[in-house]
Amino acid sequence: MLETLGNLGLGFSVALSPPILLYAFVGCLVGTMVGVLPGVGPLAGISLLLPATFGLDATRAIVMLAGIYYGAMYGGSTTSILMRIPGEAASVMTCIDGYAMARRGRGGAALAIAAVGSYVAGTLSVVGLMFLAPPLAAFALRFGPPEYLALLLLGLLVLAYMSSGSMLKSLAMAAFGLLLGMVGIDQMSGYFRFAYGVVELGDGLGVVPVAVGLFGVAEILATAGQPAPPEVIKPRLRELLPSRREWRESSAPIARGTLLGFLIGILPGSAHVISSFVSYAVEKRLSRRPQEFGHGAVAGVAGPESANNAATSGAMVPMLALGVPSGPIPAVMLAAMMVHGVSPGPLLIQQQPALFWGFIASMYVGNVVLLILNLPLVGLFVNILRVPYPYLYPAILVFSILGVYAVNGSVVDVWIMVAMGILGWLLRKLEFETAPIVLGLVLAPMIELSLRQSLAMSDGHYGIFVQRPIAAALLAVGLTLVLMNLYAFVRRGLDWRSRIAMAERGEDSS
Amino acid sequence: MTRRRLRAVAAAAIALFWPLSAVGQEPYPSRPITLVAPFPPGGVADLTARPVAAALERVLKNPVGVVNKTGAAGAVGMQFVATSKPDGYTLLLALSSISIIPEADKIFGRPPAFTVDQFAPIALVSADPTILVVRAESPWKTAKEFIEDAGKRPGQISYSSSGIYGTLHMAMELLSHAAGVRLRHIPTPGAGPALTAILGGHVDALASGPAVILPHVKSGKLRALAGWGDRRVAALPDVPTFKELGYPDAEFYIWAGVFAPKGTPEPVLARLREAMRGAVADAEFKAAMDKLQTPIAFKQGADFQAFFDADARRLADGVRKVGRVEDKK
Numbered sequence: 001m002l003e004t005l006g007n008l009g010l011g012f013s014v015a016l017s018p019p020i021l022l023y024a025f026v027g028c029l030v031g032t033m034v035g036v037l038p039g040v041g042p043l044a045g046i047s048l049l050l051p052a053t054f055g056l057d058a059t060r061a062i063v064m065l066a067g068i069y070y071g072a073m074y075g076g077s078t079t080s081i082l083m084r085i086p087g088e089a090a091s092v093m094t095c096i097d098g099y100a101m102a103r104r105g106r107g108g109a110a111l112a113i114a115a116v117g118s119y120v121a122g123t124l125s126v127v128g129l130m131f132l133a134p135p136l137a138a139f140a141l142r143f144g145p146p147e148y149l150a151l152l153l154l155g156l157l158v159l160a161y162m163s164s165g166s167m168l169k170s171l172a173m174a175a176f177g178l179l180l181g182m183v184g185i186d187q188m189s190g191y192f193r194f195a196y197g198v199v200e201l202g203d204g205l206g207v208v209p210v211a212v213g214l215f216g217v218a219e220i221l222a223t224a225g226q227p228a229p230p231e232v233i234k235p236r237l238r239e240l241l242p243s244r245r246e247w248r249e250s251s252a253p254i255a256r257g258t259l260l261g262f263l264i265g266i267l268p269g270s271a272h273v274i275s276s277f278v279s280y281a282v283e284k285r286l287s288r289r290p291q292e293f294g295h296g297a298v299a300g301v302a303g304p305e306s307a308n309n310a311a312t313s314g315a316m317v318p319m320l321a322l323g324v325p326s327g328p329i330p331a332v333m334l335a336a337m338m339v340h341g342v343s344p345g346p347l348l349i350q351q352q353p354a355l356f357w358g359f360i361a362s363m364y365v366g367n368v369v370l371l372i373l374n375l376p377l378v379g380l381f382v383n384i385l386r387v388p389y390p391y392l393y394p395a396i397l398v399f400s401i402l403g404v405y406a407v408n409g410s411v412v413d414v415w416i417m418v419a420m421g422i423l424g425w426l427l428r429k430l431e432f433e434t435a436p437i438v439l440g441l442v443l444a445p446m447i448e449l450s451l452r453q454s455l456a457m458s459d460g461h462y463g464i465f466v467q468r469p470i471a472a473a474l475l476a477v478g479l480t481l482v483l484m485n486l487y488a489f490v491r492r493g494l495d496w497r498s499r500i501a502m503a504e505r506g507e508d509s510s
Numbered sequence: 511m512t513r514r515r516l517r518a519v520a521a522a523a524i525a526l527f528w529p530l531s532a533v534g535q536e537p538y539p540s541r542p543i544t545l546v547a548p549f550p551p552g553g554v555a556d557l558t559a560r561p562v563a564a565a566l567e568r569v570l571k572n573p574v575g576v577v578n579k580t581g582a583a584g585a586v587g588m589q590f591v592a593t594s595k596p597d598g599y600t601l602l603l604a605l606s607s608i609s610i611i612p613e614a615d616k617i618f619g620r621p622p623a624f625t626v627d628q629f630a631p632i633a634l635v636s637a638d639p640t641i642l643v644v645r646a647e648s649p650w651k652t653a654k655e656f657i658e659d660a661g662k663r664p665g666q667i668s669y670s671s672s673g674i675y676g677t678l679h680m681a682m683e684l685l686s687h688a689a690g691v692r693l694r695h696i697p698t699p700g701a702g703p704a705l706t707a708i709l710g711g712h713v714d715a716l717a718s719g720p721a722v723i724l725p726h727v728k729s730g731k732l733r734a735l736a737g738w739g740d741r742r743v744a745a746l747p748d749v750p751t752f753k754e755l756g757y758p759d760a761e762f763y764i765w766a767g768v769f770a771p772k773g774t775p776e777p778v779l780a781r782l783r784e785a786m787r788g789a790v791a792d793a794e795f796k797a798a799m800d801k802l803q804t805p806i807a808f809k810q811g812a813d814f815q816a817f818f819d820a821d822a823r824r825l826a827d828g829v830r831k832v833g834r835v836e837d838k839k
Binding site for chain 2: 046047048050051054141142143144145185187188189190191192197199200202203268318322323324325326328331332333334335336338339340341343344345346347408409410449453456457459
């Protein structure tokens with residue numbers, strides 16, 4: 001403990017030195033911009049800037065790249081809340097309630113809560129990273145394909161909590177999303193599935209073009225299709241800050257989101273996207289007023305936004321403690337270390353104490369910088385809503401196309417976005433919700449790969465899922481959840497979802 | 511320089527070079543060159559491409575930029591270069607997989623994204639043999655024990671790879687065939703996840719590049735048993751090669767080389783080869799490759815062509831032996 005504090009002192013002496021401070025600030029600033037731009041996520045941002053860091057020393061480079069990573073999580077919520085366009089994949093859930101809040105004139109409050117939630121989550125999870133990195137990293141490695149599959153199946157149950165309307169419709173959308181996730185090279189056999197000779201489809205449909213199309217482009221088409229343009233929201237200054245009630249309602253979701261995000265973030269794979277989905281579902285299930293979700297529940301913003309920020313620190317745990325990439329972004333950061341001759345691995349903390357502790361301390365500093373940067377920006381960003389729609393919407397479309405193109409430099413991605421925009425507009429007309437499609441698309445390739453890897457490990461025996469304690473425990477939790485819901489359903493004939501549906505139709509079920 | 515004089519100089523310059531460029535005789539290079547890395551930033555291809563581009567830029571005194579064209583295990587970027595204009599302004603930094611992808615396309619009977627003969631080889635930059643590692647607590651102390659045990663328990667010892675027909679998969683397949691054993695293959699989406707799988711104890715063995723495994727061998731988590739090279743790796747002097755152990759067919763390298771599209775004029779190719787020779791001698795380039803713990807293995811002309819052909823033959827053979835996974839069932 002004392003030793004850790006002493007080391008942290010060393011870290012702060014590194015992190016607060018002017019050059020490091022400058023690079024942390026630049027990283028956070030770039031990250032915020034990358035997050036705000038629709039489509040461009042932290043991976044694209046870090047990839048674009050990686051070459052620029054080659055001339056720096058290792059500590060500066062890594063501090064700046066990490067700043068981009070968690071800065072993007074702050075910025076990602078902005079366009080989700082104001083325009084229903086996910087700034088990056090982990091902000092998809094924020095689109096739902098954040099945008100609904102903005103429609104009710106609470107956009108400023110949503111942005112402020114997202115920023116504060118991100119700050120709390122970012123800071124607390126660095127504490128976790130500092131004290132728990134080595135033991136947690138060892139635990140994370142025990143998460144093999146069978147455990148991952150069990151976790152993903154739990155994630156699939158989340159689907160049931162995603163919709164407030166018809167269960168049948170939302171399951172249909174989820175199934176459609178899972179099918180979309182089948183496009184691309186089969187990892188186990190090398191087959192090109194549903195690619196129709198388009199080599200670019202080999203990696204499947206990207207989450208970003210699909211999400212920007214289904215949410216953002218569809219929203220623009222729907223608004224443009226209205227006979228009279230919706231009234232321009234004119235936010236007043238005193239409405240920018242969250243009310244006392246909104247603070248109260250978001251404190252517990254922020255705490256839960258932080259814990260969930262950190263734990264899920266540690267696991268290998270692209271877990272930070274899932275963390276926001278799971279957090280949303282948990283908040284909706286625990287809420288006393290689940291009917292508010294989808295219509296501007298503040299917990300639906302606070303939880304997922306905290307979770308995706310905590311997950312970024314969680315993802316650093318295996319990277320720093322073991323030198324193992326837990327996802328594509330830590331992999332790029334590991335490469336950045338190698339370029340500077342720092343060999344990442346279990347010995348990093350002992351061999352490079354200044355780098356490790358300086359990095360940790362810079363994350364504390366960076367989160368403060370981001371809070372200071374983001375809170376005043378709330379007032380600025382909210383004013384975007386004052387722009388009349390005939391000017392605003394074409395501009396958003398241009399930025400969406402640029403952002404989606406920039407990720408892979410691929411025109412195919414732009415066409416996917418356009419097709420999904422039209423599809424999303426049609427589905428809205430038919431009163432289908434589109435969020436389950438995105439969740440299905442995220443989960444399908446992961447579920448398929450972990451299932452087939454597990455079976456390859458066990459030579460085809462399904463027993464592997466119950467013989468391994470972590471996997472068995474997770475599956476038991478999932479089974480219990482299903483049984484509990486079934487029981488309630490059989491006993492009362494109604495579950496909470498039908499009550500919501502009734503409440504929405506104006507009937508009172510109580 | 512006044513504005514009028516500037517204009518005069520510009521006009522003179524245009525007058526001087528206009529007829530030349532009009533008939534396509536402009537001196538090479540006279541505009542920026544693009545070096546395509548078909549994998550995302552941070553991977554081996556990208557990390558090699560950046561110092562190569564920087565060194566080429568210094569030698570040619572002409573901008574050379576790296577563009578990551580990623581997707582479909584490298585096929586997107588390789589196809590892009592294969593079909594781009596053969597004028598020496600679009601180059602490719604390819605890895606061993608350039609010889610694997612067309613073969614895999616062939617066994618699935620689909621139109622190939624590109625073929626190997628669509629490229630003109632310029633230079634080989636590095637060629638790292640893969641190293642066989644097992645976890646430190648595993649029972650096998652030597653490659654001999656590992657192979658003997660694999661012979662006794664066919665299909666029971668598992669290994670992770672960077673994906674089916676990927677480089678790490680092919681290395682293990684070449685060994686299995688050379689030693690006449692059967693191992694269980696667990697594909698993962700990349701070299702990083704493949705490493706995670708062995709460190710977490712989900713598989714028994716892994717073949718990967720020296721730079722990837724060295725930190726974990728040094729920290730005592732993994733044990734290196736043998737290498738696929740024709741000589742030992744400098745950083746692991748005690749680790750024998752499979753060649754020494756009597757398996758000469760188990761030879762495999764994760765190599766990186768620069769290619770131009772076929773049909774690039776011979777003078778341009780000659781200029782690029784000469785530039786590459788200068789680039790690998792560049793001190794900054796050497797320092798960059800040193801940090802990546804990747805020794806430079808420079809070959810060009812007939813040497814590179816011979817290496818490339820032999821490697822492509824080995825890999826094509828390997829892919830055909832693996833065949834289609836579902837046909838085995």
